[in-house]
Amino acid sequence: MNPAREILFNIDPVSAVAIYILMTLPVALLAYGLARRVRRWRMGAPENRFERMGARLWYLLRMTVLHGRIVRQRNLYGGLMHACLFGGFVTLLAGTTIVMIEADVAVPLFGWSFLRGDFYIGFKLALNAAGLLLLAGIAMALYRRIVMKPATQESSPDDVLILVWLAVLVVQGYVLQALRLSLTHDPWAAWSFVSYPLALALRSIAPEVLSQMHQFTWWSHALVAFGLIGYAAYSKLVHPFTAMANVLLRRLKPRGALDAIENLDTAEVIGASKLEHFSWAQLMSVDACMHCGRCLEFCPTFNTGKALRPRDLILSLAGYQADQGGVFSGVLGEGANAGRFKNGRGADRQLIGGVVSKQEIWDCTTCGACMEQCPVHIEHVPMIVSLRRNLVTEQNSFPPEVQPIFNSLERLGNPYQSVPMERAAWTKKMATPVAEMKDVAANGETVDYLFFVGCVGSFVSRNQKITIALARILQAAGLKFAILGKEESCNGDPARRLGHEFLAQQLAMKTIERMNHYNIKKVVTSCAHCFNAIKNEYPQLGGNYEVIHHSQLIEELIASKKISLGEGAALKNGKVTYHDPCYLGRYNQVYDEPRGVLGRLKGAEVVEMPRNRAQSFCCGGGGGQAFMKEQGAQRINVTRVKEAIATGAEVIATSCAFCMGMFEDGVGASDAAKKPRVLDLAELVAEALQEPADVKRS
Amino acid sequence: MVCPILLAVGFAILLVSESTGLAALRIVAVGVLLAGAIGGGVRAGLASEPPALFNALAARFTHTLARVTILVLLLPTALSLLLALIGALLRTDYAQISAFWMMLGAVIALTLLAVLAAALTLAGRALRVAEKIL
């Protein structure tokens, strides 16, 4: 006997017709809910997100089927939970589709029945297993929401409802199958290993009763499934649609590059004061948020109790979008989905102030930890900077301490109110002179590298030591390099992240003009922010250079034996821990080279902080925060310093000008009995340098 | 108008298919019905003033019906499970069933019942919280 099953077993013709008619209602509701959202997205500004479709599709496949960003080492429970839910659900959905193809296409059109024999047995096995997988995922999810309650997760009735709904669907599926098997007595029934024992238990019941129970359950199962389809667009279950769309159409430009506003002088509006000022893709992205809270995990503002919580910011925008005719993904309520109503409700609110508070906008350090974590590629930072741009340019509204920074950048090309003539003052402390580009060019010479020193390295006395250390290393390696000297000005990063796009572009253009004038090909920087801006943002304005961070160059020099290291005093007796600067690590994926450098230092015992590499914790200095007053009792840099001290390290190593300042400050404020030293990689290397005779210590 | 017409045509084809036994027509009917439903939903969704019917349905559906539906539709399943359990307990003389299957059946039935009970409790709790909020 060939194993197979009768499709629509025990279902009368009227029910068979009615079910198809009924199906149209949830499908129409789903289509309606999705179209309402699409209508809102289309109101956004234009942006091309359709290039390189092949690569996009491949990436989508990796992220969905293989769960690329979902299963992560630090998020194993959540990742596996989702994998169970996804695997179970997709397999069951595929099973239903196969039955439909058999019943409505293959048999009636081609007289070909494939759902039989060994394939049918495998099919039954797979579906029974898939149901268990889905139930396991549901149980894990409920356990996490009700018992584990991670700080980054808030549960709403909608969350529980969806899980219960899915559980009911699976249990009904098993019961329905058991009822059928108890009536048909199929000899192969035991392959349905979950339903079969149930079917055996049911066999003592009179067949007429079983038949009626089967019909009841068939209808209720169908209606529960239809309900779920209809509800999907109005709940978090919409995420297979919105999240997949967002992953597929994600931004492909370097993550460290904020989009420059083109035609600044003629642009109608700068930044975003209405939802429509965001691009359509950004509006789509806020609807893709499924409230998972992963963006909170390493967010410095969330973890130090500030107003800004990236998830709530996104949900506030999504809620506002719903108020203006879109659809929100879930039950709306306070407490749960708190972000939705945090700043009030209604379509008439102002975006800035009414939906997102100014404090939230100015809290952000632009560290990118939220974007790194978000499994659906929502990009918070560009949206936050858009809001800042509007505040600064259109509303002349920013924290008062930022005004002198803007003034100084505008007049003097640096944020410290220092005169440009003083930029190269540090070179006086060098034993071997450092050339300036104007002199190099005047002599008709060229250089291997332009050393872009940056404002912090030029003017802040603590950071001048790092600049000197790097210059010594370059000299020891015999590299031909020069600086711009007083022709250098701020690269524009702080102005851009603070929302002053005019000033940022003005500063960047000035630097690009100088660098292009000298026909610069390669640039080395000792600041992660200079590195990111010149590497990722200057190409937008016509500045294309090969940019290398000093940690990368030093690693290269040691590896190629251009410099050799002896013993460094700082590391003689202690451990060293490395802090990943956000603009070097997360934004540019430079993780290994700095560690490589530390590993080559004699006597160095490198210990990692619990939050490291892509999951590093910001020092609190990015996004212009180094120039602003930090709100709230808990300070970000102190939090990070505590983490570093807990490793037992005697040296905190970093490789960014802003990180250095934040750590020095944090160590100063710390009450630890034994305070670690904060040193840049360049300082550690310069200290251990076995220098050729002609490069003397400064 | 196109979408209601599509729905009506789909319905008609489905009736013909079922009454004449021309099963090949069923997939055509399903296709036309889906086109009508999706087209109708999309058109209504993209309209600046969506039809009141859709709005009302969507609102009811999301906020009340969804939760009631799930509770009501659970009953036949719960009943089936209960019957299965009773069946497993009462059956003593059925030759085909080994004690092992009996026990396993009861265990699985109980597990599933526990899942349902937990689900119901949670749904109840969720409902109470939701009612308070809304």
Ligand code: SF4
């Ligand atoms: S960029 Fe950093 S500070 Fe800003 S919201 Fe994201 S994680 Fe928080």
Ligand code: SF4
């Ligand atoms: S923004 Fe991304 S990470 Fe944050 S809650 Fe939404 S989906 Fe999750």
